[in-house]
Amino acid sequence: MSDRLPGFSTLAVHAGAQPDPTTGARATPIYQTTSFVFNDADHAASLFGLQAFGNIYTRIGNPTNAVLEERVAALEGGTAALAVASGHAAQVVVLQQLLQPGDEFIAARKLYGGSINQFSHAFKSFGWNVVWADSDDIASFERAVTPRTKAIFIESIANPGGSITDIEAISTVARKAGVPLIVDNTLASPYLIRPIDHGADIVVHSLTKFLGGHGNSLGGIIVDAGTFDWSTGGKYPMLSEPRPEYHGIRLQETFGNFAFAIACRVLGLRDLGPALSPFNAFMILTGIETLPLRMQKHCDNAKAVAEFLAGHPAVASVSYAGLASDKYNQLARKYAPKGAGAVFTFSLKGGYDSGVSLVSKLQLFSHLANVGDTRSLVIHPASTTHSQLDDAAKVKSGAGPDVVRLSIGIEDKEDLIADLEQALGA
Template sequence: MTNTLGFDTLQIHAGARPDPATGARQIPIYQTTSYVFRDADHAAALFNLQEVGYIYSRLTNPTVSALAERVAALEGGVGAVCCSSGHAAQIMALFPLMAPGCNIVASGRLYGGTVTQFSQTFKRFGWSTHFVDTDDLAAVEAAIDADTRAIFVETIANPGGYVTDIPAMAEIANRHGIPLIVDNTTATPYLCRPIELGATLVVHSMTKYMTGNGTVMGGVVVDSGNFDWSQNDKFPSLSQPEPAYHGLKFHETFGALAFTFHGIAIGLRDLGMTLNAQAAHYTLMGIETLSLRMERHIANAEKVAKWLEADPRVEAVTYAGLDSSPYKERAGKIVPKGAGALFTVTLKGGYDACVKLVDSLELFSHVANLGDTRSLIIHPASTTHRQLTAEQLEAANAAPNVVRLSIGTEEAADIIADLDQGLAKATA
């Protein structure tokens, strides 16, 4: 479906066609492991990447393919690879780029689970990560060396709400001939389309806002199709002969879709981090209302953040939509429709007040998730970010006296009333 259609139209129609067998209007859940080949030649052509089609649901599935097409359309990419979770998407994004001894340069303000994955788990692959303050462009530049294969940032940092200067990151990445990877989970393509700002790849945890109802896990990597994988010798998986396909060169053969084809033919084939058809179906249904939900999330977040900032029991609020935020001006350029609905709150009562607030709220759900229609709260330092050092917690704005809020789509007055009674108990 053409990307000239408006966002609200694409989120409903992209990737969706009446089922050719039954005429079903909603995309069916193709609950099958495998697909019957027309004949031996057809099977051979599929396995040799000479024809596009369905082989085995670890690789491709019609329901999952429809979701990939929809997300790619919303992000303005040429293709996408869906996988089992946001963390899986991060590995899938880096897998074609990396080799033992290689490194990435990443924001020091990433989600705590991502920091742990990048700093600890990646060591087992022989990969390493240079964490930097991405507001310091000179530090980003200085961290890149001959073995750097990508820059990785979040559009709106989880949990601190920092907004990344994506065009500036893209300029640095282009200068060094490496891709810029942007985690767009907290912004969604409704608020920001990083590819238009210079990103090479976009990743999402679709578990969050894209699905929006806290029912299924999912991740996706969107390929801009704009990167020249053959411009240098840094990406042999994409530019050099692939032994598993009799010397096929992905970039030479598939051009702008080289990364997408590699993600399916190599990444999903060998890593097996596959998204199941039912999860894809739930996510497709969630995306149909993405813009409507995000509008309400943002409207509520702005009201709640302003109320909290004025409350004497609160020390600070990190919402980039506030006039007091140092990211207010940047947010107007990167996420002009609004600064999302995730931010942190620092309480004057310290750690004890944070714990009491979490335990005292009634409308908020205390869960390790974000982007649900329900308002959510968690204490990052003792949960999602507990593996981080004190310095890393401070950089992420997840110190012991901080709670993270994900503002839902309930009535704003009810959200505020719940916070009010919870703060009263927490500071009694």
């Protein structure tokens, strides 16, 4: 190729991949092996001592996974990435590098219900404390900062309501506090929003959703922006202090602008063990090749469905940033000009019972707990994904009792609208 930088669609197909040097296979092979042969004793020692890069054991790294990591890093504009078993695993591995027992991190209230549960309950056993802030009130993040704050966590497009977060404004708060900004970019994908371009230091994804795109493989990924100075103020000893398990190496000094990704691999993945299956990595890689095509279709369909629902007499309100009347429309125009995503919510005039009833009457939409599939999906969050929250918390997270969440697929939009029309009429 020429010296020009490849475009997004080219990167989605080619980044990280080369024909297999042994067989000439053009598709990335599935390296379905637990471990790898060393050249000799010195080679093995250099790999275990972080003095050379290479393959040791699939729990720590695998050639199929490595292509996936390089591809997503390229699409997000990061320096390096680490693939893990799920989006939840990515969050655990990220925060393990940043937090010590008793430390705090700030999180936006508008999050996937599973993340709210993980942050509120599971992380307590590690001594990690979440402090909640309102993404519609940037000052609430500033007020939440204390000397124990070690990170800020937000979603670029919030699940379930599809609201757009002002990444740049919250990044300013993080910079002032001297802590990294972590952005879950699952609902947007890098096709719509690249959080690193707007001040994010770390990006996480559930690869299960739009990047994989076909509802067939679990996965998660961590992308290192290479923008944060981990030696500042001694806040992050996992990266700045000598690591006894690696003969006193200081990860930031040794690995520079991809030190965080290395820490996640050699301190987090190595010891916690949430390794991604090479087969799942292969499936997700295949999905990413069509990400630009799928994502645009998702967004075009979602806007058409949202417009239909906004005009239906049984619908009380529609929360979709792609609508001109939506409170997040200006942020959508700024951050996601190609489309406001494909996941959104709407409220029914009949309340909780109407939401549950509608879900049961839909025929083309699949009733299940996932988003980002080629198929259109529906769920009633208050009775499922957010059921562990009390009523006030459900409303604050955008999952009130009358709310239905849709994940719009790539079917013909006329068929999706017809299915909703018959269910609402029934």
